[in-house]
Amino acid sequence: EPEVTQTPSHQVTQMGQEVILRCVPISNHLYFYWYRQILGQKVEFLVSFYNNEISEKSEIFDDQFSVERPDGSNFTLKIRSTKLEDSAMYFCASSEQGIGNSPLHFGNGTRLTVT
Amino acid sequence: GENVEQHPSTLSVQEGDSAVIKCTYSDSASNYFPWYKQELGKRPQLIIDIRSNVGEKKDQRIAVTLNKTAKHFSLHITETQPEDSAVYFCAASKNNNDMRFGAGTRLTVKP
Numbered sequence: 001e002p003e004v005t006q007t008p009s010h011q012v013t014q015m016g017q018e019v020i021l022r023c024v025p026i027s028n029h030l031y032f033y034w035y036r037q038i039l040g041q042k043v044e045f046l047v048s049f050y051n052n053e054i055s056e057k058s059e060i061f062d063d064q065f066s067v068e069r070p071d072g073s074n075f076t077l078k079i080r081s082t083k084l085e086d087s088a089m090y091f092c093a094s095s096e097q098g099i100g101n102s103p104l105h106f107g108n109g110t111r112l113t114v115t
Numbered sequence: 116g117e118n119v120e121q122h123p124s125t126l127s128v129q130e131g132d133s134a135v136i137k138c139t140y141s142d143s144a145s146n147y148f149p150w151y152k153q154e155l156g157k158r159p160q161l162i163i164d165i166r167s168n169v170g171e172k173k174d175q176r177i178a179v180t181l182n183k184t185a186k187h188f189s190l191h192i193t194e195t196q197p198e199d200s201a202v203y204f205c206a207a208s209k210n211n212n213d214m215r216f217g218a219g220t221r222l223t224v225k226p
Binding site: 044045058059107 | 146147151158161164206213
């Protein structure tokens with residue numbers, strides 16, 4: 001069964017540094033998402049992406065965050081200047097026809113630790 | 116935006132008993148309600164979902180009910196087994212783009 005893949009599985013960075021989290025969605029999927037989960041808390045929506053542009057973003061997704069689909073397979077999340085509170089598990093997800101029309105498939109996540 | 120409340124935060128049952136987890140949502144435009152199971156350190160995995168034009172859906176030991184008028188939906192697990200132990204999240208969505216999760220319920224099934 002095809003899977004959403006994320007790299008790296010764990011990223012450690014210093015406060016103020018830029019990080020790029022990488023995701024390869026399932027190949028025939030058209031809708032892409034980033035979620036984050038602070039340890040022991042709920043999964044929080046960050047951003048959705050369709051047709052090469054952001055469809056919707058949450059209040060968490062401020063100017064420090066950006067997303068990009070640099071080629072036909074990768075979908076990246078960039079945090080420009082990391083803060084301690086950015087430490088969390090970041091999940092990429094994709095859906096063939098969008099939430100509600102087809103299942104949302106999550107990747108295994110990237111655990112980001114900001115020191 | 117949508118606000119999803121989930122109860123209880125923890126639930127402990129004896130193997131073989133039933134477990135019920137309840138969620139409420141705030142946005143009456145929400146029309147899609149999935150449930151995810153997340154084992155420790157792993158990704159959330161979809162276990163069942165329901166759309167707003169349906170009141171109940173069942174898949175083997177798992178069922179979900181939806182009350183649109185009251186804006187609440189529930190997950191029912193019957194004949195629980197130790198491997199059902201995990202954190203369960205409800206979620207609500209009204210379009211293709213945005214899905215909001217509840218805070219999660221940690222279910223423990225004691226053998």
